[in-house]
Amino acid sequence: MSGESIVRTFYAALGEGKILGTKCGECGSYSFPPKTACTECGSRDIEVVEMSGDGELQFYSSGGLPPLRFADYAPYAYGLVKLKEGPMWLTMIKGVEVVDHDKMEAFFTTLPVAVKAKIAEVAGTNIVTFEV
Amino acid sequence: MSQLRLNRGSSIVGVGCTEFGNMLETPGIKGLCTEELAVKAAFEALDDSGLEPKDIDAFFIGGVQMSTAHMFAHYSRMCDWLGLQRKPGLHFETACSTTNTGAGLAAMAIGSGRWDNILVVGVDSILSHPVDNPPERVPQDAGELWTTTDYGADQEYAVPHGWDIAPGYGAFPTLAYAQRYGLTLAQMDEIMFNMHMTVRRQAVLEPKAFIKQDLPTLAASVGIPDPWEFWNSQYNPYAAWPTRALSCLNPCDGASAYVVTPADKAKQYTDTPIDILGFDWAAYNGLADKDPLNWDVDRLPFEGAYKMAGIAPADIDYLSVHDCMQIYQLVLAEVAGYLEKGQGYKAFLERRTGSDGDKPICTHGGKHGKGHAFGASGGSDIYEAVKQMKGAAGARQIAKQPAISVVHNAGYCMHTAVTVLGRRD
Numbered sequence: 001m002s003g004e005s006i007v008r009t010f011y012a013a014l015g016e017g018k019i020l021g022t023k024c025g026e027c028g029s030y031s032f033p034p035k036t037a038c039t040e041c042g043s044r045d046i047e048v049v050e051m052s053g054d055g056e057l058q059f060y061s062s063g064g065l066p067p068l069r070f071a072d073y074a075p076y077a078y079g080l081v082k083l084k085e086g087p088m089w090l091t092m093i094k095g096v097e098v099v100d101h102d103k104m105e106a107f108f109t110t111l112p113v114a115v116k117a118k119i120a121e122v123a124g125t126n127i128v129t130f131e132v
Numbered sequence: 133m134s135q136l137r138l139n140r141g142s143s144i145v146g147v148g149c150t151e152f153g154n155m156l157e158t159p160g161i162k163g164l165c166t167e168e169l170a171v172k173a174a175f176e177a178l179d180d181s182g183l184e185p186k187d188i189d190a191f192f193i194g195g196v197q198m199s200t201a202h203m204f205a206h207y208s209r210m211c212d213w214l215g216l217q218r219k220p221g222l223h224f225e226t227a228c229s230t231t232n233t234g235a236g237l238a239a240m241a242i243g244s245g246r247w248d249n250i251l252v253v254g255v256d257s258i259l260s261h262p263v264d265n266p267p268e269r270v271p272q273d274a275g276e277l278w279t280t281t282d283y284g285a286d287q288e289y290a291v292p293h294g295w296d297i298a299p300g301y302g303a304f305p306t307l308a309y310a311q312r313y314g315l316t317l318a319q320m321d322e323i324m325f326n327m328h329m330t331v332r333r334q335a336v337l338e339p340k341a342f343i344k345q346d347l348p349t350l351a352a353s354v355g356i357p358d359p360w361e362f363w364n365s366q367y368n369p370y371a372a373w374p375t376r377a378l379s380c381l382n383p384c385d386g387a388s389a390y391v392v393t394p395a396d397k398a399k400q401y402t403d404t405p406i407d408i409l410g411f412d413w414a415a416y417n418g419l420a421d422k423d424p425l426n427w428d429v430d431r432l433p434f435e436g437a438y439k440m441a442g443i444a445p446a447d448i449d450y451l452s453v454h455d456c457m458q459i460y461q462l463v464l465a466e467v468a469g470y471l472e473k474g475q476g477y478k479a480f481l482e483r484r485t486g487s488d489g490d491k492p493i494c495t496h497g498g499k500h501g502k503g504h505a506f507g508a509s510g511g512s513d514i515y516e517a518v519k520q521m522k523g524a525a526g527a528r529q530i531a532k533q534p535a536i537s538v539v540h541n542a543g544y545c546m547h548t549a550v551t552v553l554g555r556r557d
């Protein structure tokens with residue numbers, strides 16, 4: 001590792017509209033978000049790559065007791081996305097119903113559906129959300 | 133490299149557990165400080181084993197929530213209270229699986245030949261925290277408790293992205309189960325209701341459980357005669373749709389302990405030693421794996437522990453799984469091979485998972501009924517398994533006294549520990 005923080009690099013790149021992950025030189029797997037080893041095989045032979053931002057929404061819900069830092073955003077959708085490159089990621093979901101449970105159930109029966117990454121500032125930080 | 137056989141086997145010869153509840157109000161633990169809470173469980177375990185502090189060679193103490201206990205260095209903070217001053221001791225934690233992991237740690241310490249008698253203790257005091265005039269404590273804010281509990285989750289990425297356990301560990305496996313096995317969400321709700329009927333009925337049969345009312349009694353207390361109507365009422369809102377509040381853990385205060393000795397000496401201390409036949413662990417950073425109904429972090433330790441113990445799923449008489457979200461009674465019973473994949477829900481619908489059923493699971497009421505005292509919960513689960521295996525579980529005794537029990541705990545977020553326990557003869 002160089003003295004450069006991969007976390008700092010990741011958040012800086014979000015500010016420029018880029019979503020970074022890593023690709024493994026040994027097993028070929030993608031990891032997201034970027035850390036210091038491959039999340040599949042543990043290899044340290046990884047390179048930082050730009051992710052497509054494409055994915056599939058597997059499931060989503062809305063927490064009744066959200067973390068304190070997100071209280072002002074409640075109710076919001078929180079979902080499980082399978083990225084096109086393979087990794088699973090939990091994050092906020094835009095463009096879905098969060099109050100009417102009948103509508104949520106009707107939509108649930110259509111899952112998984114394609115979603116697209118949307119960088120958004122939430123609680124003072126740029127994060128990767130996904131939009132239906 | 134790893135080996136499946138230790139040089140020497142080990143056995144649990146004494147168990148202890150406090151009442152699980154709230155140190156500000158629950159009889160039995162009301163008014164204690166955290167040290168005294170731990171001591172209560174530890175001395176019960178010593179009494180159960182017939183050993184004295186002088187007989188203990190080393191001690192391992194688990195505790196997770198330092199922010200509410202106002203404690204780290206549990207070995208020094210508690211060694212004198214326990215009568216273990218100047219003995220080898222350490223503080224360890226694997227979050228909510230801590231005192232399940234402790235069984236494997238003790239087995240290895242004994243298996244290596246270094247020490248004979250090990251005391252494992254777990255303690256967490258999370259519903260309140262100390263103030264400046266000991267031993268007084270004041271209630272802990274629930275939101276603040278979760279903020280510090282989330283220090284166990286990935287703070288660099290996952291937490292800023294909205295990390296929330298109720299959807300992640302409650303709603304998504306519930307939705308995934310419905311989707312995979314063609315059940316409607318109404319059917320899932322019926323499964324969760326019936327599971328909860330069993331959970332609370334079991335809790336009422338365990339005097340040390342946090343929950344004191346079965347579901348019909350709770351419903352009647354607010355003037356609703358039908359528990360199903362109560363289940364669907366304003367009294368049971370969604371924690372994260374379609375997961376209801378009653379399907380979630382009850383965080384609480386509590387302590388647990390057990391004494392482990394070499395298997396070949398265990399008969400000196402008890403007529404019915406409970407052998408630690410196998411154990412395995414796995415760590416994983418995340419609240420989602422590729423298959424939401426079969427996480428590697430659970431599957432691998434089940435497989436590893438069974439292999440070490442030389443058992444197959446069909447051998448299991450009693451299963452304890454980490455049901456901090458109750459859907460995991462179903463999901464993990466299937467991962468464990470205790471219930472058939474895609475069919476396990478029937479056992480809950482038919483209420484066959486109580487102590488009078490043919491597939492007993494978490495007979496103390498689990499993390500909702502008995503309650504969830506983080507670092508003490510694994511030891512509470514082992515306490516229940518040992519009591520059942522010794523035929524000492526009172527009103528909740530399983531008719532066919534278990535010979536093989538499997539205890540699973542998932543530490544936030546995530547560490548899975550699986551321990552296989554066996555009764556001789």
Ligand SMILES: [Zn+2]
Pocket residue numbers: 024025026027028029038039040041042043
């Ligand atoms: Zn790799």
